[in-house]
Amino acid sequence: MKTYRNVIGWLLSLYLAYEFALSSIGNLTAKPKNIASFHTFGYPLWFMFLTGAIELLCALLVLVPRFAAYGAALIVCVMLGAIFSHATHAQYDKISWPATLAICALILALVRAPRWSPAVHA
Numbered sequence: 001m002k003t004y005r006n007v008i009g010w011l012l013s014l015y016l017a018y019e020f021a022l023s024s025i026g027n028l029t030a031k032p033k034n035i036a037s038f039h040t041f042g043y044p045l046w047f048m049f050l051t052g053a054i055e056l057l058c059a060l061l062v063l064v065p066r067f068a069a070y071g072a073a074l075i076v077c078v079m080l081g082a083i084f085s086h087a088t089h090a091q092y093d094k095i096s097w098p099a100t101l102a103i104c105a106l107i108l109a110l111v112r113a114p115r116w117s118p119a120v121h122a
Contacts, residue, residue, distance in 0.1 A: 005111050012108040013062045016075060019101060020059040027052025041085045054078060062105075068112035075105035 026034045027048050038048045055078065061071025079102035086094045 009065065009068065009108060009111040012104055012111070013065075013068055016062050016072070016101065016104060016108065017059040020055045020062075020075065024052045024055035024059060027055065041089060043085075051078070062108065065112060069109045069114065072105040072109035072112065076102050076109070079105065 030045075030048065034048055035045070038045065038051075054074065058071050058075045058078065061067045061074065064071075079098040082098035083095050083102070086092070086098070
């Protein structure tokens with residue numbers, strides 16, 4: 001059971017790190033597509049750079065097993081923001097991707113969550 005958790009954890013970590021590293025590059029390099037997207041939602045340009053930095057932080061955190069659950073939780077927050085932005089602008093066809101990433105991050109958070117032991121905390 002522990003081996004499966006480890007394999008699932010690494011596969012999800014690598015996948016999410018890849019996706020969020022790519023996304024952060026698009027935001028941090030101010031690609032025209034990303035600028036247009038943030039403009040459509042009515043967000044200021046600085047918010048795109050902040051989002052890119054947070055996405056890069058997420059990509060790095062999920063690669064460190066000790067911090068992967070925290071990175072995954074941060075990914076869920078970012079994806080909830082993306083889902084909210086798409087939903088409030090009636091872009092329902094674009095919600096499935098952030099929802100998929102959020103679900104993957106939730107699974108990773110469960111797999112990598114620190115284990116509580118009563119003997120340690122007594």
